[in-house]
Amino acid sequence: MVAAGLLVGIGTRLANGCTSGHGVCGISRLSLRGIGATVFYLLAGGLTMALFRHVLGVI
């Protein structure tokens, strides 16, 4: 929980946005930054789930 919270906090500030900010507000105005951010966080989310659930089996 601590590690996850830190990652989400740092990531949101570095990228200037989160799921709603880039995903909803960004994509809906066809902003390249919003679409790019969404691609990156979904990719990271998918890889993290694969690693921690299917390789390490911890979540």
Add this chain to the structure above:
Amino acid sequence: MRNLFAFLAGGLFGLGLMVSGMTDTNRVQGWLDVFGAWDPTLAFVLGGAILPMMLAWAYTRTRARAFLGTGFPGKPEPHIGRNLAVGSFLFGAGWALAGLCPGPAIASLSYGGLGGLVFLAAMIAGMLAAVPIKSRMTALG
């Protein structure tokens, strides 16, 4: 008036997060589990939110100011830099680990118990820590 509308908008957003399943950490993790038992239903939340938001953005182009008098945010430069890429990547990893992103993390104060509180505290610490990290990354160019 502004505060009243901020309160109503925040309440509506929180209600939407709860009803749509975005606050259900198991569902969020299922949605990100594309290499396992993938649960695609949350894609409809993103899609369902993008549609009315597109209409709202289109409507803002017909007005100079919002009803409450403030201007609308400008469209950013279409540039994907290192901050955006690295930040979004870290964000996605944390989102998958806990199944929480910033909106639901705040909403979890009402139902999430200690775990949600710990996540929220760590998230705020991360946001504060990101300020010096960001200026250093920007300085690197």
